Amino acid sequence: MKLKILFYSLLSILLFSNCEQKKEEDPIKANYLDYSKREYQYTGGVKMIPITTPKGTFKVWTKTVGNNPTIKVLLLHGGPGLTHELYECFDGYFPNESIEYIYYDQLGSYYSDQPNDDSLWTNERFVEEVEQVRIALGADSSNFYILGQSWGGILAMEYALKYQKNLKGLIISNMMASIPEYNAYAQEVLAPQMDPKILKELQQMEKNNDFDNPKYSELLFKYYYTEHILRKPLEEWPESINRCFKHINPNVYVFMQGHSEFGITGNASLKNWDVKDRLKTLTVPTLSIGSKYDTMDPEHMKWIANEVQNGRFLFCPNGSHLSQYDDQKTYFNGLIKFLKDVDNGTFKKG
Structure with missing residues (x-):
């Protein structure tokens, strides 16, 4: 009987100490949703950040999810003029890995101020906006990552080319380095x-600048977007993506990108953008993401990874x-591995 009592006592001690050890091993997970020491606990993570521009001060919307002192990922949405809603599927993956991430609507986008001044829509000004957001969030080279997709990838590259000293890691998702x-x-x-x-019908409408014709959008979405933007029938597109397109700021989009994703059209300000020759100066750990059916050449994305010094x-x-939607497991497995490898000091290029 005494031996039995002794056995159970030892077992209880072992189990208790094992639980304590696990608790000590993962303090980030234990405190991931603890906002008690943060100024925006009251707002559920939302922080309106004042941005100084040549045309005055405006506010941009951010929302922080989670609490991780060594991994903070700022999400740069595409468009230009789309919204953070492109990334809502990240809620299904990042919290389980204790990765802190920040939703962010750039100036001109839905939840942020929307000044009606085309002079604000320049790469240089957007870069300074991201830097002001970083400072306001208290992020630095010990924890700050940016993930930019499409136009957000352009912004991510431009930011890194000027401010890579402030980055811990860079993710260029589905964006080439040359328009x-x-x-x-x-x-x-x-x-x-x-x-x-x-194709002939689309090209004819583009030639006639007939972009407001409902048929143009209808054909583009049905025959091009479902092949190269999100490979699902339109009726199966996630609600967050439909909402994002609904909330687009067409003034910013058309000024910088043109009327469609079928190449840069008209006199859009981005049509000659090219930073290929400058990428070799990037030393920060970089993940380049490309997809087989993307509007962007996956071979070019592979080239980017080889062109930067630690890609x-x-x-x-x-x-x-x-591809965060139509090849979700591949996308998030690779992205999370990159973040963890950089964080753990085990990152290897290749």
């Missing part, structure tokens, strides 16, 4: 894959432009 090469890929590789009749390439074989 002329992006246009060439759209016109020479993707366009010929379309039904010739549909890694993630290929999504079933993905398109929004």
Whole structure:
């Protein structure tokens, strides 16, 4: 009897000490949702950040999810002029890995101020906006990552080229480093894959600047976006994506990108953008994400990973432009591994 009591006592001690050890091993997970020491506990993580611009001070919307002192990922949405809603699926993956991430609507986008002044829509000013957001969030090179997709990838590259000293890691998702090469890929590789009749109809409307014709958007979404933006029938697109498109600021979008994702059209300000020759100066750990069916050439994305000094390439074989949705497991497994490897000091390029 005494031996039995002794056995259970020892077992209880072992189990208790094991629980204590686990608790000590993962303090970040234990405190991940603790906002008690943060100024925005009252707002549930939302912080309106004042941004100084040449045209005055405006506010941009951010929302922090989680609490991790060594991994803070600022999400730079695409468009330009779209919203943070593109990233809502991150809620299904990052919290389980104790990764802190920050939703952010850039100036001109839905939850942020929307000044009506085209002079504000420049790469240089957006870079300074991101830097002001970083400072306001209290992030630095010990914990600050930026993830930019599409236009957000342009902004991420531009930010890193000026401020990589403030970064711990850089993620370029589904964005080439040259708009002329992006246009060439759209016109020479993707366009010929379309039904010739549909392509001819789209090209004719573009030639006539008939972008407000409902037929233009209808054909673009049905025959191009479902192949290269998000590879699902339109009726199966996630509600967050439909909401994001609904909330677009067309003034910012058209001024910088043009009227469609079918290449940069008209006199859009981004049409000659190219930083290929400058990428070799980046030393910060970098993940470049490309997808088989993307509007962006996956071989170019692989080239980016090799061109920067500490790059890694993630290929999504079933993905398109929004591969966080249509090749989700590949996307998040590779992204989370990159963040953890950089955080643990085990990152290797390749």
